[in-house]
Amino acid sequence: MDNFFTDEVDVYCQDGYKLSATLFKPTTEIKAAILLAPATGITQQFYKNFACFLAEHGYAVITFDNRGIGKSLSGKVSASTASLQCWGEQDMPAVLEFLKTTYPDSSYHLIGHSAGGQLVGLMHNAKDLSSIFTFASSSGRLKNMKMPYAFKAHFFMNIFIPMSNLLFGHTKSQLLGMGEPLPKRVAQQWRHWCNGQGYVKTAFGKSIYNHLYDTLSMPSLWVNASDDDIAIDVNVTDMLTVFKNMNAETMTLSPEACNLSEIGHMKFFSRKASHLWEHPLTWLENNVPPQ
Template sequence: MNIQASKHVTITCNDRQTISAHLFTPTSPIKGAVMIAPATGIKQQFYANFATYLQQHGFGVITFDNRGIGQSLNRSIKKSKATLQTWGEQDMPAVLEYLQKTFPGTRHHLVGHSAGGQLVGLMHNADQLSSAFNFACSSGKLTNMRLAYQVKAQFFMNGVIPVSNALFGHTKSQWFGMGEPLPKGVAKQWQKWCNAQGYVQSAFGDTVFQHCYNTLVMPSMWVNATDDDIANNANVADMLSVFSKLKASKLTLNPKDYGLKEIGHMKFFSKKSDGLWSHALEWLNKHS
């Protein structure tokens, strides 16, 4: 199938903040449309190969950088007011609206990576999604991790984040292989939520007063990997407990079954792991 290159677009959120996105449009009749919601601090370019794969199979796709990240960082990072909550309440709904306007008359789906799937319940229009395919989406609760990794996670979350925020006005997460530099508010909320039960649930009645975690009923697939220390089975279950009515299926991948050295928290979307992508394609085909 012939494909065309992705197109850069700018999306304006309800609070007038603009974010950068890329559209992948199939040349064949469209099967459905997909928004790929990124993990914390991960730029949209990371998902380009996967987006192209879906495009080749007849899906319209949009990738994007959350405010304060990558091409959506349009001011000094120290001045960014971004939080995880604004990503879910402002950025993700605006992306879905843009996707709906660009590809009308079809079903719209979420492919969420880590935070991208965790934050869906903050979207005021999440009920307009026909399905969700989430990879490595969990509560990230620190005390549910194996001890050796928990020590590293505790050091980063409860040591690096507050110290870096105090010294630099943002978190230098790139120094620790944790994606892009993070706006102060994003990192602070990330730290708080991963220290609690149920991730965003800890903010209910505090900063989060409206959400749809307890009303979403769309079919969803939650995929993790046996070698992921963050989104382990306990943390996936912890996150799913926040979605009281969601129709959830679960799949745990073993890298050895696919001839891979690792999948972990990030490698599902790597070009080297394209043998895994059929899981997402089969899900999207089934629900489109």
Template sequence: MSLQNVKQITITCSDGESLAASVYQPTSTVKGAVMMAPATGIKRLFYASFANYLANNDYGVITFDNRGIGGSSTGPIAQNAASLQCWGEKDMPAVLECLQQIFPQTKYHLMGHSAGGQLIGLMHNAMDISSMFNFACSSGQLTNMKLAYLVQAHFFMNFFIPLSNAMFGHTKSQWLGMGEPLPKSVAKQWQQWCNGQGYVKTAFGKTVHQHCYNELTLPSLWVNAVDDDIANNANVADMMSVFPKLNGQTLTLTPSEHGLSEIGHMKFFSSKSQALWPLALDWLDKH
């Protein structure tokens, strides 16, 4: 796709916060529109090649940076009040509304990477979404991780996050190769939710008082990889259990079966993993 078909825009949320976003416009008739919801601390640029691929196959796409991340980070990060919860309650609904305005009268799909799929039930307009394709989306529950990785996860969640927040007023997750620096409340909720069962379910009745996890029935495909230490099968099942009525299917990928050396938690969207992308396109075409 040529660059003139990618447009940089600003999306304004209901509370006035601004998000940096990119719109990928197909050159032919639009089959549907896709909201590419990112993993925790991952910038929209990471998904550019994948979004390009979808647009070249006639799907309109919006990628975006959650508040406090990348182009949506304004001012000192230590003063940023963003949380995982407001990403789901404020950011994602605004992006979907923008997608509907730019690509009217079509079907709307969520492509969720990790947190991007976890937070859908916090969206007040989630019922407008026709289908969901998730990759590496799970509860991230620490107790379901294998011992070798569990040590690393406990260190990051239960030592590094509290220490970094106390010392710097935010989490320097980039020091450990965990994406962009995270606003304090984002990291704190991430820690709390991964230490419980069902991720966001741990906040029901505490900070989360309204949600639609119990109502969502949309068709969904939950894809993970055998070499993902975080979104293992047990954690995918744990996250899916938060959606009691969801029409969900699962698919576990083995890298060697697709000519790849690794997939893990991040590599599905890498341009080196284009052999996997027809899985997403086939899902969209069927829904």
């Protein structure tokens, strides 16, 4: 019998938008509460097995779909006004507030996949996090990518996104195996930020005026894979330059050393790679404050 259960819950953002989320709740007293923040265009279902693993080890975990994605899409995707910026400024903070209300005596930790780690500095309540663990979170800077993947990345960002937005009013990223269909503004910001340096930094003083990237200083571990064409070491470093005071450690996993044929940008969360989940588990055990 499982030592946890799940609840499908609604999370309301400050602007009134309703997000679909799932809470994984241990039946015993929890060790800590985990905000599991997704990659761009990836639904919460993708993280279910990983969330179950953490819940089995005594951690309360919440997964969610960002607005405009999966079950948090209201209406047609072409009508969605969602952006990467509002995911960080509205959605992620609201989910953290839900955790704080549900578990007021806990500590709170972020596990972010790609965008889920990149956007943390936009959260007005990010200082309530005791630690951060990310996988494949980097600036995604196109200029740093190596051929032949660089050609694919430039095609997707600088040709496919503008053309798809023009023709369909949104980005049909699913056609290229890039997750869910993306709202127009999400894809536009993604393209703009990956063409610049420091990802979100390209929007400072333009669309972003308030953020915590300069001040966050909690312990963090930034994990990438040697066979990831996006979150390469130089792009992880580029992302970390935006977090000027972050207490950051890095770790690069090799699929060969981990007895896997592939890790890449996505496979860390697959059941086949479940032995890698000991890394975030150990991180949490070392960074959860004693009760």
